[in-house]
Amino acid sequence: MTPPNPPAAPLRADCVGDSAGGLTFDVAARGNTGAALLILRRRDTDAEETVSLPLAPAAEGLLRAALPSSVPLPEGRWDAYAALSDGEPRRLVPGVTDLRSLAARTPGGLLGHVAVRIPYATRQGNLTVRSWLRAPHAETAELGLVNGGLTVRGRVYGTQLTAEAHAELRARTATDSEGGGVRRVDVVTERADFGFTVRYDALAPGDWDLWLRPAGESGPVVRLARLLDDVADKHPVLICPRARVLTPDGPVEAGPYYTDDNDLSLSVVPSTP
Known part of the structure; x- marks a missing residue:
């Protein structure tokens, strides 16, 4: 009898915040040869709401996606997934997080609103992004x-x-x-x-x-x-x-x-x- 395949290792994503309120995700994914996406799924909504960001090669075995502050992200909690060329979207777990720029940020408010995105680890150890959009x-x-x-x-x-x-x-x-x-x-x-x-x-x-x-x-x-x-x-x-x-x-x-x-x-x- 052939033993079942072991579960795939979790995909880990490092997150870096910038002074404008944007986020960069670096996903460790060796062997990926095709198109890949980072997918954010909004939690606790009646209809499925997602934001998809292209994951592009940044180094050997490393894919990178950017979520600039100019991309709308309605207020709520967004669970993070990576869809690689080899299958269905897989839940991401947090790696190294550097949010020092967010803590020192002073928004200009010229757009009439303030957008805030903070990645964090859930109780299950997964990666989720908390988003706020306040106007004013x-x-x-x-x-x-x-x-x-x-x-x-x-x-x-x-x-x-x-x-x-x-x-x-x-x-x-x-x-x-x-x-x-x-x-x-x-x-x-x-x-x-x-x-x-x-x-x-x-x-x-x-x-x-x-x-x-x-x-x-x-x-x-x-x-x-x-x-x-x-x-x-x-x-x-x-x-x-x-x-x-x-x-x-x-x-x-x-x-x-x-x-x-x-x-x-x-x-x-x-x-x-």
């Missing part, structure tokens, strides 16, 4: 604790701040009866930079999402997020300090956190005296 974008640069509250500093891209600019805290559930679930916060601006302070004692228990209105009520509503670095999932990595304060609803413990999409939110939970 409000980047959180610094969070600071103050007495009973939080200071937020950041910068907008793809739009301008006006004298009517302000921030909004929106309750994620309808448990906040006062103020209709929205708290308006004054903003200090300087060119593209903004800053504001949130008082925890004005918030009912629950989760509050942070938004910016760069032009006031008549302009866009922009979700605050931290995207311009090399961390694909900040929620389990960036743990922010919390504070205990007294509110009209009783004592609470409050603090900021980043969601699974790296958006900035606040958590307010009742605490025992």
Whole structure:
């Protein structure tokens, strides 16, 4: 009886980010003699959505594909595959990743949007690219604790701040009866930079999402997020300090956190005296 063929060794891809927000993939594939593609498949969509990039020889046994920032990649998680001349697309695993240029990047915002792509290893050890496409974008640069509250500093891209600019805290559930679930916060601006302070004692228990209105009520509503670095999932990595304060609803413990999409939110939970 002929033993079954052993499974093919996983294909490994090195990833390098550039200062414009693009990515280069180097796939180790010895013996490939025909056309090859790097395929990105968007996860959790009803219809299959893919982006195919040609893999061209870069050195002996090495194929290279480029994903420039000018190529549209809708927001989401994109699983990476390589389709070589010898068969069906095969899932890629991450090799060496160099994202130093992404962490030092300052987008111009001239296109009216900010595109961010960060490759990472999934729990199964496969290569996936997390993509964001924000138009416009409000980047959180610094969070600071103050007495009973939080200071937020950041910068907008793809739009301008006006004298009517302000921030909004929106309750994620309808448990906040006062103020209709929205708290308006004054903003200090300087060119593209903004800053504001949130008082925890004005918030009912629950989760509050942070938004910016760069032009006031008549302009866009922009979700605050931290995207311009090399961390694909900040929620389990960036743990922010919390504070205990007294509110009209009783004592609470409050603090900021980043969601699974790296958006900035606040958590307010009742605490025992």
